[in-house]
Amino acid sequence: MFLRRGGSHMVAFLLVSALFACCGNAQESAASSGQTIRVNVTRVNVGVVVTDDKGKFVEGLVRDAFHVFDNGAEQRITEFAPVEDPGQVLLLVEAGPAAYFLQDANLFAADAMMKGLAEGDRVAVARYADAPLGLLDFTTDKGAAQAAFSSIQFNLGFADLNLSSSLTSVLGWLEQIPGKKTIVLISTGVDTSPALAAAALEARLRTGDVRILCVSTSGPLRNGKQGSKVKIEQMQDEFQAADRRLKAIAELTGGRAYFPMNGKAFQETYKEVAEIVRHEYSLAFALPASDGALHSIEVRVDRSGAGGKSAAAAYRVDHRRGYQAPKE
Secondary structure (H helix, E strand, O other): OOOOOOOOHHHHHHHHHHHHHHHHHHHHOOOOOOOOOOOOOOEEEEEEEEEEOOOOEOOOOOHHHEEEEEOOEEEOEEEEEOOOOOEEEEEEEEOOHHHHHHHHHHHOOOHHHHHHOOOOOEEEEEEEOOOEEEEEEEEOOHHHHHHHHHOOOOOOOOOOOOHHHHHHHHHHHHOOOOOEEEEEEEEOOOOOOOHHHHHHHHHHHHHOOOEEEEEEOOHHHOOOOOOOHHHHHHHHHHHHHHHHHHHHHHHHOOOOEEOOOOHHHHHHHHHHHHHHHHOEEEEEEEOOOOEOOEEEEEEEEOOOOOOOOOHHHHEEEEOOOEEEOOEO
């Protein structure tokens, strides 16, 4: 039986208190095995979203309109996928107590996102708590994806929420899939993964080719006033740390983080997510050097002859701003 929106605020408070109580200790302990992930990279992939000065997505751009710079040096674009090419979208949902509590708050009314995707876009669905579990492989059947998304089983118990290690595993699943790839991460941002897992995730994000759009599920839980002042302040601090984590994940991949507060805001968020997925260009260039250093990325769009306006004035270009090269 699902908890209802009109349920006790105390229940929400207890859920969130227990959710965050498990977070602190796990983050402080490093993995005893010392396991690390080696990332082998021969190319750098960059997802690019282009909008005009009115915020409208720009379609129909060709390869020659793009110029990519690595540490200021222009690179030859070796692969190019226009917005018309289908994309792959993986919905990765945190299946912990917060999601359980929010099921009836239109949290999973994702039909707006499904309807906004292009016909050829493929969607997969996975959930995670202590580890990720694939529920639906990539399919163009949006109805099947919506059904899988809506039928996710959530944990009322307070199992680990290993965001970093789960996301690292999912990125590994996507490694061999070519073309445009997006993860829509629906999560509180709470992470009980060991510190080494968080470091491994950051390394993979810096060298990966997947855009991550983060949708926070913690917004509707933030109005609880039960408990002592110290406890409430502690919860707010945990929420802020979770927000920073989601923002950092999105920024490293050229994505965006959203923090909707109610069902209507979730719907609007899903619509925008679909728009971004539908209007992404995918570029790639050969890795210039395996020096282990941080490299900056800049993408410029040439709009010569289009109304006499300069590209800088006409277009906004959103993409990942850098990456960390592997070291041989």
